[in-house]
Amino acid sequence: MEPIISITDLSKVYDSGFRALGGVNLDIRPGEIFALLGPNGAGKTTLIGIVCGLVRRTTGDVRVDGRDIDRDYRAVRAMIGLVPQELTTDAFETVWATVNFSRGLFGKPSNPALIERLLRELSLWEKKDSTIRTLSGGMKRRVMIAKALAHEPQILFLDEPTAGVDVELRKDMWEIVRKLAQSGVTIILTTHYIEEAEEMADRIGIINKGEIVLVEEKAKLIARLGRKQLVLHLQSRLDTVPTSLERHKLALAGDGRNLVFTYDTRAERTGITALLTDLATAGIRFSDLETRESSLEDIFVDLVRSAS
Ligand SMILES: Nc1ncnc2c1ncn2[C@@H]1O[C@H](COP(=O)(O)OP(=O)(O)O)[C@@H](O)[C@H]1O
Ligand SMILES: [Mg+2]
Known part of the structure; x- marks a missing residue:
């Protein structure tokens, strides 16, 4: 099966001279849940940022569904949903407006039925007319997911989806991610929680100091090492x-x-x-x-x- 994301010899040196990524090679398979596991500062957010077109790469080749991320930026970006590490929503907007607007950003025609389905699946329907600032932390995160899915991407990046979230909410999040994967979305999540990678992933990539140390099926990884x-x-x-x-x-x-x-x-x-x-x-x-x-x-x- 062709990889849905193919990363070759990717490196990133920030303007400060700091090398955040070096020689990263990684293929993501369509439909999998891939966990990128690494300590803080390992380069996880940088890697995601490059694939999503938010960070410029220094060297290397990144293809999404066979397309170069720079040359085919719009087509590539439309395939990707990103739930960033930091919550970035307008606190004074309603849930509905926020999610609906996000779909429009990708030039997709309005589709109220789809937004309704998303909000219902994420248990946000009752809150559709509430402003974001009135929501709990867990709800805000779910709004971020709805936002990222509003344009029907095939690939979803979740950058530290449960950092700082309590255990109960973390389990809810895992359940949501599983359902998304069942619906056919390819999921790449980053985490520094080992338990999360162990719980969620089909495959695990371990990143440390900007280098991929190892990529393995979760079950094999546990058995092999x-x-x-x-x-x-x-x-x-x-x-x-x-x-x-x-x-x-x-x-x-x-x-x-x-x-x-x-x-x-x-x-x-x-x-x-x-x-x-x-x-x-x-x-x-x-x-x-x-x-x-x-x-x-x-x-x-x-x-x-x-x-x-
Ligand atoms: N804009 C930037 N300029 C310089 N260094 C940066 C910048 N962004 C991130 N870094 C550095 O790159 C390294 C990797 O960061 P990041 O990708 O955020 O790691 P992670 O998400 O794994 O915690 C860190 O040491 C961080 O300080
Ligand atoms: Mg990060």
């Missing part, structure tokens, strides 16, 4: 890890009742067999055992640390 933990529930508690077991990566948990062994699923040998032998020799018995997969968080922290 993941480490596992083997947790042994001990029959009798330990105060310390016995010296005869020091060569294994062990930690005590659960007030000395659990022995936790961390191993690399990619390694040829996990070390589990040797561990079990040494445990038997040391006379340590366990009543039960379980394995746990490491979360994306462990992977992310690892990558960002090793890259810096």
